Amino acid sequence: MEHRQEQSSKATGARKDFIRIRNVSKHFGDFVAVDDVNLDIGKGELFSILGGSGCGKTTLLRMLAGFEIPTAGTIEIDGHDVTNLPPYERPVNMMFQSYAVFPHMNVEKNIAYGLVKDGINKDEIAKRVDAMLELVQLGDFRRRKPAQLSGGQRQRVALARALIKKPKVLLLDEPLAALDKKLREHTQFELMNIQYELGITFVVVTHDQEEAMTLSSRIAVMDKGRFRQVGTPKEVYEFPENRFVAGFIGTINTFRGRVTAINEETISVHSDELGLSLPALGKHAVEIGQEVDIAVRPEKIFLDRDRPTNDEDTILQGVVDDLGYLGNRSLYRIRLPGGRIIQASSQNRRRSVTRFLEWEDKVWVSWRPRSAVVLID
């Protein structure tokens, strides 16, 4: 998957600022929905804007589509300023969260709609509709009305309808939110395949971190109208830049502490709560005595019955407070001596009916210094 994403950005010549968003703000009365945002999206990227409800992601998407005009700032697509263009004059199409498939037109007419509005001749329209029907595998349903289709089929109509005009950018508003889990996984890969095949730049808005992680080449994490981090899924997950991103994406254990030593390759942070020094790998812009958080993902934590021997690691002892078996992996909540509960997870590599750990078992908890993330703000 990763390999393919790299390839696709290479194949398209990788214009890094295909979409240029500069100092864009949107105010609704006193409410600031989008607050002075800057962003470049490359050609052929599958870019996700991730955030909770009310974070401004939908407003940003609607400004890209032309349904909202920014209060300040400019938006350029492929070198052209589109900031004030109405939706029907933009080289952009959108797949709505509700799909918005016209209920009074059949599948064929829905898909052809954009071309008919452009005054394309009939033969050309028929040809392109056929190609789209094949792409989304709805050839047998061309005369059906939307009410006669399943949710997944309606979504494919919406996708085909948005793609038929060969837009420079396709906007997708929560594309998988209305689908059930099985269909969602299938559709996710289908979307990625279509994006790869057509090389169109996709901008996805979603509140679902898993969706953003698997789909995208890059993610922008948004909160209160601003981007908190922009990066690849790996960067955002493994190297969160702040507490918000660390907490929003995945689960993470954090320990408050003060910086006690800054070495060549590591820093040490003393946690009063745990009563020990926590080493973290990497250079950080911190000072001695500064208050920071050390954060560790549950899957980076090792659980052992015997004390681990690697002295560089952070090693703690605790008791199993709760555990959950999820099939492929198990989740543990470990109670530390101070009463603090941390989360750990492990793959269930061995097939067994007996559990490796039981409730109230004593367990050694450890992690590598390089697994520890330093969070400053």
Added chain:
Amino acid sequence: MSSAARANRDLLWQRVAIATPYLWLLLFFLVPFAIILKISLADPIVAQPPFTPSFDDEGALAVSLDNFRFLLTDKLYAVTYLRSVVIAGIATLLCLALGFPMAYGIARAREETRGLLLLLIVLPFWISFLLRVYAWMGLMNNHGVINNTLIWLGIIDTPMQMMYTDFAVFVGLTYSYLPFMILPLYATLERMDLDFVEAAQDLGATRTRAFWDVTWPLARPGVIAGCLLVFIPAMGEYVIPYLLGGPESLLIGRVLFDEFFVNRDWPLASAVAVVLLLLLVVPIVILQRNQARDAEGEA
């Protein structure tokens, strides 16, 4: 109570609930209609009641289609029916042209203000219908508010003749029946997902184009309901043309009234009513069959 008894009771209530509207229709529509139909097949006599019985002294059936034949031979009736259709039709279109933007505006207003705006639409119903028509007479009179104001402003020298014209009838009909157009339109538009309009614009339709491609066809059920609610009562309207219209603006409601109460020709009046009903029912049935077919295509 045992569960069987409860089930029985529920079933009984269910039947009562279903039967009530049918009973209502039977009592207040079908029975009166049957009586009117029976009278329309009789002959007028000077008696009480003023029509011949359906069975003669020997018990044989004594009905005739003479009244209906008369409706066909005297051109007055055909012309009046046609005039009524045209006037009611124009009034319906006027209501639609005025009501659609109003319903659209209310449906797109902020949720808190919608209730208030709807209240304003139905507020006139709190005042007697007749009073409101008289108020229009006061406005449109030769020495009424409108003419006086225009003369005072120097826009006209002599009063415009508004009262006792078709214009006044249209004003009256449109004013009186506008709420019946707005309410069903509002119900349809309020439910409509704005995403459809935005999707059309996103795909290259201007605002106007998107309206005709998406909003209008999706509002069709509301348009049809509103038009029927205006057209049907406007067709048989008696008071408005009588009070506001001129002597020459003879509509079928007036003819009906005159036949019943002035000429005391109950059988002919009944025939006029039966034909009026058929004129209204036939298009509605066709429309409904069309809609049912559309719904089938969508289901």
